[in-house]
Amino acid sequence: MKPKSETELADAVRVSAAKGTRLQIRGGGTRAGLGHSVTGELVDVTGLKGISLYEPGALTIVAAAGTPLETIEKTLAKEGQRLPFEPMDHRALYGTNGKPTIGGVVAANISGPRRIQAGACRDSLIGVRFVDGEGTIVKNGGRVMKNVTGYDLVKLMAGSHGTLGVLTEVAFKVLPMPEAGATVIIEGLDYKNACKAMSAALTAPYDVNGAAHLPEGAGKPARTCIRVEGFEGSVKYRSARLKELLAEFGDVSVEAGLADSGRLWQQIRDAESVAAGEGDVWRMSVKPSDGARLADALGSDAQLQFDWGGGLVWACVSEGTNVRALMKGIDGHATLIRSSDATARELGVFHPEPAPLAKISAGLRSRFDPHGILNPGRMG
Amino acid sequence: MEMPVPDQEVLDRKASIVARFEEFLPAEAVISDPNETRAYECDALTAYRCQPLAVVLPGSTEEVAACLKICHAEGVPVVPRGAGTSLAGGSLPTSDSIVIGVSRMNAVLETDYENRFIKVQTGRTNLSVTGAVEENEFFYAPDPSSQLACAIAGNIAMNSGGAHCLKYGVTTNNLMGVRMVTMQGEIVDIGGAFLDAAVYDLLGVICGSEGQLGIVTEATLRILRKPEGARPVLLGFDRSEVAGACVADIIKAGVLPVAIEFMDRPCIRATEDFAHAGYPDVEALLIVEVEGSEAEIVEQLEKIKTIARKHNPSELRESASAEESAAIWKGRKAAFGAMGQINDYICLDGTIPVSQLPLVLRRMEELSKEYGLDVANVFHAGDGNLHPLILFDANKPGDLETCEAMGAEILKLCVEVGGCLTGEHGVGVEKRDLMLTQYNEGDLEAQVRVKDVFDGKWLLNPAKVFPLITTRARREAA
């Protein structure tokens, strides 16, 4: 089915709930591989599209969940604004070629390198509308940046992968597009020194909004990349200071240029160096200084990429490797992003929760989707 | 204010319930004498008061868990408490409730500059979190005006904001993890020194849940390196609308100040009498602060001044020294205290889309005439979070009620123009009965379900946030 309005969708979900028909919810389908595979009647939400409100002076935009991300980004760019959280594009990783939708971005709480400074998708998300598993339309949050009226279900919906409700509308706080940007690059660092260098940059007062490390490969030396953005003069100043600060780690150069147009940060955002590998792809969120430890634990066969100052580790490992077992003593979580269905079943896509939290999660699922029809099994 | 009828059966068992706490807590940590529990009968919404059955002040997460197990077993309502500075009546007790306060738990557990976080017990005050990392040039960003007194516990429960959240976000954007005790007495860790949730974002729901889902005893907070410098500029305008338009233009131009604060004439005058900050006598005043190195500050202030000049400000005062900066902030920081000196007031907290500022200011003036009560405005203009202060005379019978009625009208207006009832103070008991103006029953039901999952017996702060009528069946069944 492809509903054209929120009410049409709600009616359809109500009917499915009564019959117990399982539903597979789909936006652009570019991230269909994220989570366990789901069977059921297809609900194509791309019929819900369009920007219903955009107020550049208030830094807010509201759009239907099926709106292509591209439409949002172009609309914002015309006013010199952008989404703060730099959402990753999963097409390279999954080899898909649809059009990502804004609802899909929210459902998986997709963020990119700027997450360390501007927050995740969930931090910019200020309002949602969704249809729960009984076909009730629910609104939470709104269109203003500061809102503590009642519980924050906005955050709960972000990253719930369509298992608590079908998103119909999302509202964001946006930010001005910076005038300039620059990347400070250090060549040839190992993981440990790369993490140290990134930490040095992030603990300096220069408002770094990207800190990633690409290991040696494709004829290029390892590169540790530190990004600053803002007004021209400010970017010049901060990149120069960072260059000085990081000189103790190795050869430092500065590449000027705005991040969003730059290939380098796109490559980092989309985890391209890992996506190209053969094998299972994992994504781990850890304490930044544990990044290097994790790299050691994964061994030299793993293809890696660091983002978020070392706190986000991407790894391509040989099929069936249980990365979580290698994380012993390291706090955080690992998500199996790409693998065969069999491996996903065996290891689980999402990091297992401790029993009391798992009980709460299951409780929420059974309250929001009592008939178990919304993307059943998607999150395990 | 309607509150649930206290459970007589619980009141009758007071002695035996108190005895259970006395078994394992030090004597000074169990307060049941009405002369002493008086200190806990209200928070900063002092119009409403009620003595609790008893107050307990555990010294560790394990003791909190033991207390909650007892309350769960005894079926006694629990009101969690931090520093009691809520302006929404969030920590207002009922007479059959046990107040569990975390004020004795205020230690710093871990400081990690390399990974940019601090772990504290939640009884610690907001300002002393920054205090613990300041000597290394770090700070904790959310800065409610009450930061000297309020605790991280309350900040998390209310998802508190502050003047600098335009750039740095509110509590939820700076909270990485919590240790929490559920109503059943189970200790859970959610999040930690890493980013984002593994499965559902439970941390995001707990932050802002007003003490209804669990008692938070420890928090992992993001800390940031202090910018090299900061400097405010003060702008005065002859009309509030023009000040509002100037705010929108600054934001549109791509300058993102750390703070844009607004004060209107009644507030400026009251503050001047009290704090003598040397503010100009104008209709509306903006304080815009930017951060960075000297060159960056100059670059941003130039842009702001250029924009401001297009709106013909009657005053444009850039700080030239640390003393002048302090003077510019002095009045703003003293505003609430100043208003309190001359009047009783209630402080509202609605948010509106910034574009609606002129309309809302005009309507508030009309309402002020209609109700015969003065309004003074001081608020975070960058994000549309208004704090109208409605002045009244507590000694005049009926004045408080008139004041509350007018407050309700203003909040409804905020919702009407696309905003919300509360931007940072929370719903508590104060705005509980207005919830249905912003959300319909289905919207509220979705929120209430979350509480069902965490607290099936509805014992944690049960009379808050939701209109009593929407939760009655649940509270009575439990």
Ligand SMILES: Cc1cc2nc3c(=O)[nH]c(=O)nc-3n(C[C@H](O)[C@H](O)[C@H](O)COP(=O)(O)OP(=O)(O)OC[C@H]3O[C@@H](n4cnc5c(N)ncnc54)[C@H](O)[C@@H]3O)c2cc1C
């Ligand atoms: C003069 C003044 C200025 C203020 N300025 C601001 C401002 O700028 N920004 C702003 O956002 N707020 C402001 N406030 C409101 C208030 O300070 C905040 O809401 C603050 O976060 C409350 O913290 P507290 O520790 O005093 O909480 P309390 O008042 O003790 O409790 C607040 C709520 O938190 C719950 N709670 C307390 N401890 C816990 C716990 N351990 N676990 C779970 N729930 C708990 C309580 O049940 C209650 O619902 C101001 C208040 C005053 C009096």
